[in-house]
Amino acid sequence: MDWSIAEVARMSGVTARTLRHYDETGLLPPARIGASGRRYYAERQLLRLQQILVLRALGVGVSEIGRILSEQIDEVDALRGHHQRLLAERDRLDALAGTVSRTIAELDQSRKDGNPMTINRPENLFEGVTPSQYEENMRDFPELAEEIGRRAVTMSQADADAGHRERTAQMIRLAELMAAGLPADADRVQAEIDGQYRALAELRAVSAEEYRAIGRSIVVNETWRAAYESIAPGLAAYQRDAIEAYATSRLN
Numbered sequence: 001m002d003w004s005i006a007e008v009a010r011m012s013g014v015t016a017r018t019l020r021h022y023d024e025t026g027l028l029p030p031a032r033i034g035a036s037g038r039r040y041y042a043e044r045q046l047l048r049l050q051q052i053l054v055l056r057a058l059g060v061g062v063s064e065i066g067r068i069l070s071e072q073i074d075e076v077d078a079l080r081g082h083h084q085r086l087l088a089e090r091d092r093l094d095a096l097a098g099t100v101s102r103t104i105a106e107l108d109q110s111r112k113d114g115n116p117m118t119i120n121r122p123e124n125l126f127e128g129v130t131p132s133q134y135e136e137n138m139r140d141f142p143e144l145a146e147e148i149g150r151r152a153v154t155m156s157q158a159d160a161d162a163g164h165r166e167r168t169a170q171m172i173r174l175a176e177l178m179a180a181g182l183p184a185d186a187d188r189v190q191a192e193i194d195g196q197y198r199a200l201a202e203l204r205a206v207s208a209e210e211y212r213a214i215g216r217s218i219v220v221n222e223t224w225r226a227a228y229e230s231i232a233p234g235l236a237a238y239q240r241d242a243i244e245a246y247a248t249s250r251l252n
Contacts, residue, residue, distance in 0.1 A: 001042070001043070002031055002032070002040040002041055002042045003040065003041050003042075003046070004038055004039070004040055004041075005019055005020070005030070005038060005039040005040070005041070008041050008045075008046070008049070011046075012049055012053065014049070014053070019039070020039070022049075022052070023039060025062075025066070026066070027052065027062070027065065027066050027069070028045060028048055028049055028052060029045075030045060031044070031045055048069065051069060052065055052069070055068065097230075168231075170192060170195070170196060171227070171228060171231045171235065171239075172231055173192055174189070174192055174235060174238065174239060174242070175231045175232035175235050177189050177192070178232060178234065178235060178238045179232065184238055184241035184242040184244075184245050185241075185242070185245035185249070189242050190242065190245065190246055190249070190250075192242075193242045193243060193245075193246040194246065194250070197211065197246065197251075200214075207251070208247040208248075208251035208252050209247075211243055211246070211247045211251060212243065212244055212247045214243065215239065215240040215241075215242075215243030215244055215247075216240060218236050218239050218240050218243075219236045219237055219240050224236070
């Protein structure tokens with residue numbers, strides 16, 4: 001039995017564009033190509049796609065995924081390895097929840113004491129914090145996701161990690177501005193959004209309406225929203241509102 005590319009996209013949540021890109025880069029060739037040029041996938045390809053998505057969820061770059069899959073021999077042993085990584089990811093999320101809980105406690109205590117909000121040990125803010133999968137979060141914007149995927153293939157792991165860290169740092173800076181009580185259209189907030197927009201526009205021109213849609217997706221996309229909310233409750237909506245203000249004042 002095999003499944004068309006449309007069926008695999010529907011089952012997995014991966015866009016057909018991304019599946020075609022995986023084929024073109026050799027990461028996931030289909031089982032066969034029909035007379036009309038349509039790609040079809042068998043069980044073996046579905047298992048490989050599962051491994052790709054698990055590794056991506058664990059923060060592994062696309063080029064590194066290709067290396068891992070090319071070196072593995074036994075699929076069951078590979079799945080055992082992925083299972084261990086998932087258990088480690090669970091532990092990381094537990095550590096992240098503890099980090100956020102401690103931060104809330106410190107800020108609440110500062111507020112009760114009538115003091116400016118302070119963090120006693122700033123380095124603790126980043127315990128357990130690792131980047132979200134930006135390109136997967138952009139799945140509702142296939143052209144941008146495709147461009148991000150193409151660039152990811154050519155990036156070194158160090159460069160990919162640096163990009164992920166910067167995006168996490170952006171989220172934390174916005175959380176600090178939100179905690180300070182600045183409205184979403186404040187100059188300092190809009191300066192952060194401007195930097196984010198310019199980085200996105202380097203990939204492809206982004207219209208005001210498309211940027212607004214990206215802002216809305218940050219709240220609607222459960223995975224994306226969870227990444228923001230793990231930094232600070234309400235941050236996803238704050239980012240959305242800041243993007244809306246930016247698109248209205250600077251892109252229209």
